[in-house]
Amino acid sequence: MHAKVVVVGSLNMDLVARAERLPRGGETLAGDSFFTVPGGKGANQAVAVARLGGSVAMIGNVGDDAYGQQLRQALHVEGIDCQAVSVCDGVSSGVALIVVDAASQNAIVIIPGGNGLLTPESVERFDALLQAADIVICQLEVPLPTVAWTLARARELGKTVILNPAPATGPLPAEWFAHIDYLAPNESEAEALTGLPVTDKASAERAAERLLALGAGKVIVTLGAQGALFVTAQGSQHFPAPQVKALDTTAAGDTFIGGFAAALSRGMGEGEAIAFGQRAAALSVTRAGAQPSIPYLAEVQP
Numbered sequence: 001m002h003a004k005v006v007v008v009g010s011l012n013m014d015l016v017a018r019a020e021r022l023p024r025g026g027e028t029l030a031g032d033s034f035f036t037v038p039g040g041k042g043a044n045q046a047v048a049v050a051r052l053g054g055s056v057a058m059i060g061n062v063g064d065d066a067y068g069q070q071l072r073q074a075l076h077v078e079g080i081d082c083q084a085v086s087v088c089d090g091v092s093s094g095v096a097l098i099v100v101d102a103a104s105q106n107a108i109v110i111i112p113g114g115n116g117l118l119t120p121e122s123v124e125r126f127d128a129l130l131q132a133a134d135i136v137i138c139q140l141e142v143p144l145p146t147v148a149w150t151l152a153r154a155r156e157l158g159k160t161v162i163l164n165p166a167p168a169t170g171p172l173p174a175e176w177f178a179h180i181d182y183l184a185p186n187e188s189e190a191e192a193l194t195g196l197p198v199t200d201k202a203s204a205e206r207a208a209e210r211l212l213a214l215g216a217g218k219v220i221v222t223l224g225a226q227g228a229l230f231v232t233a234q235g236s237q238h239f240p241a242p243q244v245k246a247l248d249t250t251a252a253g254d255t256f257i258g259g260f261a262a263a264l265s266r267g268m269g270e271g272e273a274i275a276f277g278q279r280a281a282a283l284s285v286t287r288a289g290a291q292p293s294i295p296y297l298a299e300v301q302p
């Protein structure tokens with residue numbers, strides 16, 4: 001079976017501490033609990049596609065350590081094609097140090113490890129996977145030249161291209177936009193990409209229109225509990241979020257992206273796919289951790 005969705009991106013082991021609040025600079029704070037779970041934006045999105053009914057392959061790197069074996073195994077048990085998850089000698093696997101507070105907000109520091117060695121050449125080795133895909137998904141936790149190469153190659157092959165610009169630190173290179181069918185930032189990423197403040201639907205629409213003017217095909221701004229805004233050349237549509245009691249928002253965005261892509265790959269229309277991704281993401285925030293929080297198809301079906 002050929003993968004219909006290919007995710008090119010990061011795999012991290014998440015080291016998660018829960019505490020009443022996030023520590024201030026220079027402060028030592030006693031926390032409540034600690035756990036270690038597989039994460040990484042790329043791997044989370046691949047797991048979301050797999051659990052939510054899609055067929056998916058992952059292209060990425062891990063280090064030659066115990067975390068690397070666990071990260072690969074976590075994808076393998078989900079039925080994800082891992083032939084292109086390579087082990088890099090002499091380097092650690094990607095790690096994310098995450099603190100989650102009582103209000104379910106998080107702060108994350110990532111150490112790229114093997115993710116930082118994912119070169120354009122190392123993706124090109126698996127060009128057959130890109131050729132066999134219908135949808136290609138990228139994020140920004142691997143080197144930017146690799147993202148640039150992948151977007152351009154996926155466009156050249158005529159694939160549907162989704163970019164989740166996370167984490168975003170500033171504007172995207174101008175030449176990327178023409179390669180992107182769906183650009184899906186959250187509010188802070190939309191702000192980083194455009195320099196415009198994004199706090200609500202109206203400001204999200206202004207930022208999305210700027211991104212469309214730069215050449216993105218369609219823009220989906222996710223706004224957490226305020227829902228999502230889908231903006232195209234034809235206009236904008238707001239999708240309210242299902243209201244839930246949030247425990248941990250880690251990987252909610254990844255679950256949305258994976259759910260959206262899985263739904264598209266199964267033939268749903270864009271609006272239906274956005275609503276499906278939102279239902280999946282809403283369930284994920286009620287559970288702790290990255291990959292353990294991602295729901296399965298049967299939980300999300302209406």
Ligand code: RIB
Pocket residue numbers: 012013014038039040041044095096108110141250251252253254290
């Ligand atoms: O999007 C959530 C992810 O961000 C975590 O799993 C962590 O690994 C960081 O990459």
